Amino acid sequence: MHWADVAAQSLSHKGDKHVVSTGITPSGEFHIGHLREILTGDMIARAARDAGLDVDFVFVIDSADPLRKVYDFLGPEYEQFVGNQLGAIPAPKEDGNPDWERFENEGWTYANHFLEPFLSALHQIGVQPRLIDNLESYRKGNFAALSKIACDRADDIRECIERISGRELPDGWFPWSPLNSKGGLDKVRVTGYEYPLVHWEDEYGENGSSDITKGEGKLPWRIDWPAKWGWIGVTCEAFGKDHGAAGGSYSTGREIVEILGHKPPQPLVYEWISLKGKGAMSSSAGNTVGPIEALKLVPPEILRLLIAKSKPNKAIEFDTGMGLVTLADEYERLSARNFEQELANQELSRRQRVQIEDAAGAMRMASTISGNQVQSAAVTFRHLALLAQTKKSDEDVWRSLNDSGAVLTVTPQLQDRLDRMRYWIQSPHFPDEMRIQILSQPSVDVIQHFNEEEVNILRALVVELSNCQWTKKDISAAIPRSIESLNVSHKWLAYKVAYLCLMGVEKGPRLAPILSEMDRNEIVSLLESCIQILDS
Secondary structure, three states: OOHHHHHHHHHHOOOOEEEEEEEEOOOOOOOHHHHHHHHHHHHHHHHHHHOOOEEEEEEEEOOOOEOOOOOOOOOHHHHHHOOEEHHHOEOEOOOOOEOHHHHHHHOOEHHHHHHHHHHHHHHHOOOOOEEEEHHHHHHHOOOHHHHHHHHHOHHHHHHHHHHHHOOOOOOOOOOOEEOOOOOEOOOEEEEEEEOOEEEEEEOOOOEEEEEHHHOOEEOOHHHHHHHHHHHHOOOEEEEEHHHHOOOOHHHHHHHHHHHOOOOOOEEEEEOOEEEOOOEEOEOOOOEOOOHHHHHHHOOHHHHHHHHHOOOOOOOEEEOOOHHHHHHHHHHHHHHOOOHHHHHOOOOOOHHHHHHHHHHHHHHHHHOOEOOEOOOOOOOOHHHHHHHHHHOOOHHHHHHHHHHHOOOOOOOHHHHHHHHHHHHHHHOOOOOHHHOOOOOOOOOHHHHOOOOHHHHHHHHHHHHHHHHOOOOHHHHHHHHHHOOOOOOOOOOHHHHHHHHHHHOOOOOOOOHHHHHHOOOHHHHHHHHHHHHHHHHO
16 A cells, blocks of 8 residues: 555544644745645545545644744844744845835735745645635634633643653743734743733833734744644644654644643654755755746656655655656656556565555556546656757657657647756756757867877768668667777777767767757768868
């Protein structure tokens, strides 16, 4: 069974109706790492629905969380908002400072600014959760009843947090963080409590009262999370390994939620997604690839496959270069397989059957529409990358695929993939080892150093490439054949000469497939121009 089906099966033993929850704090630009949480939840919800369960999939926007600091992408004017809630402060302009005009006229907040592009990516990737805005929920009173219990049982909750986390809470700690005189959650001390009011004084010399029922503050994180489970009715939630560590917020949360009168949800802890060669993704450190950027490179099904094919407890290294090419080609191979037919083979070993079932489950979860698997595009990403670089127009690309018999009809799916491929090639993410740069004219600095043997190889190359059939197979044979009569011991010298004359480098991507997609006359003319320069 696919890991999402295993989670769904576990939920089925606890009832027929479930709420699967995920959440995020919109403190900065979202990255691919954030997709793991919401896609993990989406896949569990999909598997549970496939199993006949009634599932509500929710996405909690933690807009009630405070701005922690002035991040590198923010201007100095944001210093005044440190500690203020993300859903209550202006969004940044291009210069990083607050956009007061849009905030006052449209209510466009910091949280909106960073959330909207992520929601757009979710729409493309086939994720459609019910959105819950946390700040709005506090203001509507959704937290009021559970916040009262938390404040009434402050000593019990304090004991729980200190015992499980192993850390001592400061004197004056209280399970409600009131807003201070400047609208922030910092620099404030609770002085008393009479429901629904929590009395406070702040470091600015002001004092006042926070009304729990109106959301004039919030519960601290370790209580806020289980309170959300309670009032939303969450029965399953995926979260990162930091929350799942011993003594972490899930460990305290599962006891606190029972103090609040509810049951803890079924957990699913996932590992991080890191960026190849750069470690764990971090918005504040600028070590990110955003979901919108990634979706410009490859179709959404391929990003879904990245999450679907890896068990949640396995770390993922995201590589926008060759790793993404490999993943895309894996998707094409899997989409061309008939899993039902494969599983009908009675001679399969248990291990083979499990591998097929896992692959089938991953492809089921990779689809952006439940129950609707995208068909194979009949062309690998490697070959599409080659064509996109060697053909001057889309029509030339389709003509080549049509002539080879690979593609008979250009579908919207194929056009979409070519469009993304062209963007990928122009981006810094495209792998150098796949980048094709055939020279328009000889590089004099390179070929002037040819010795007599290399010049003779070049002359032989012109003859062989002028007379062979212009196919990948025949070109591949013609290049090494150019040295057969020259008593040259190393076959690679023929390729070295060809690369230097055609690309200006000693080695590169496989040459025969590239040349077969280009005009023979242009290639031979370039080689002849090299000879003319050497003879002059």
